[in-house]
Amino acid sequence: MSHANAALTPRHRLRIARLIVDEGWTVVAAAHMFNVSWPTANRWAQRYAAMGVAGMDDRSSRPHRSPNKTDQQLVRKIVHLRWKKRLGPVAIGGKLGLSASTVHAVLVRCRLNKLHHVDVRTGEVIRRYEHATPGAMIHVDVKKLGKIPDGGGSRYVGRQQGNLNIRATAGRPKNNKRGRVAGITFVHTVIDDHSRIAYAEVHANETADTAVGVLRRAVSWFAARGVTVERVLSDNGPAYVSHLWRDACNELGIKPKRTRPYRPQTNGKIERFHRTLADGWAFGKFYNTDSARNNALPGWLHEYNHHRPHTAIGNRPPMSRLTNVPGQYN
Known part of the structure; x- marks a missing residue:
């Protein structure tokens, strides 16, 4: 193989081969001139005579046949x-x-x-799949988060102080796993399949009425940015299999679709968004109250949609896929 200290690079191999084959030099004389052995000079001369200039390049050392190669039946078992x-x-x-x-x-x-x-x-x-245009498919889901007690949760203030804060927080549930939970917050999320533009609202439940309200406001929000929603993909949660959800989709002119049971991969874009949401917003900094975290959501969504690079769309922010839509940054 040719390397920095090789006696014969492909260019010099060609020179020594031409001296022997084209100009009639003896192998001994050519080898002496290039300070290589007789077998080396003879090999490149024979290669040149048989293959021409193309024969001067390195060839693979892989054997033509492998009698000890793993049997195909074993290969299938391994796979x-x-x-x-x-x-x-x-x-x-x-x-x-x-x-x-x-x-x-x-x-x-x-x-x-x-x-x-x-x-x-x-x-x-x-x-992997991606719809060709914004609005061709939106994904909807609900992310459940534990509420933050007044004074901060155990993630930042420690378990002992966090439990004290939970017990001191007004309105906490009575039966809450020995005082370790201050309640549940339901974040209703919507994400566009093509652009990854996200919309989210925080609510106290995940009922069909709440889910339908979020859908209506999300469709209006997308419409204000020039995006017409055609389909909506959800899991098989009670809100999304209800007649109320079906009727709302028909009224909005949207085709409802659902994932196969126990197949969150189909709804993977919004599942991955929930990880980003948790790392960047829900647990990204210290909040001393639950309302403080909720109030920070719109600012984080703006950062996500307009400024944060997204690897799935070429390290650009989601809104960059709506460059031809008037009022996209409103």
């Missing part, structure tokens, strides 16, 4: 255990009586040594 069980080379080798290095070589050859493109639970190849 099956990797996909369906997500086992590593050591575990697979233990089941099949193979060395871990052999299993790893098979996984590399089959491009299964890393599982980032395989679903964690089902083992199926991940199929």
Whole structure:
């Protein structure tokens, strides 16, 4: 292989080969001139005579045949255990009586040594999708958060002080897991499938009336930015399977769709948004009251929609996909 200290680079291989083949030099004379061995000079001369200039490049050292290559039936078993069980080379080798290095070589050859493109639970190849235009599909869901007691929660002030704050907070639930919960906040979230533009509201419940109200206001919010909602995708929560939700969608001219039960991957964009919401807003800083956190939500959403780069859309903010829509930054 050619390297910085190689005696013959591809260019010099060509020179020595031409001296021998085209100009009639002896192999000994050419080898002496380039300070290489006779077999080296002869090899490149023969390669040049047979293949021309293309023969001067390095060739793969891979053998033409591998009589000890892992049997295809074993390869299928390795792939099956990797996909369906997500086992590593050591575990697979233990089941099949193979060395871990052999299993790893098979996984590399089959491009299964890393599982980032395989679903964690089902083992199926991940199929990513994105609707072509804003509003073609919006995702809706509810994120549940524990309320922050007056004075701050245990995440920032510690468990002992957090429990004291919960007991001192007015209006806390009576039956709340030994005083560790101040109540539940329901964040109703909406995200556009194409642009990832997000809309969210904080409420005290997740009933159908509340979910329908959020949908109506979200549709109006998107319409003000030039986006017409055509479909809405939800999970199978009670609010989204209700007749009230169905009737509201019909009234708004939206086609309701639901994910398969126990398949949150289908609604993955909003599931991932909930992680971002939690890290960036809900738990991103210290709030001494629950209302302080709720009041910070609109500012964080503006930052998310208008300024925060999103890796799924080329490291641009979601609103950048509405560049031709008048009033997009209102």
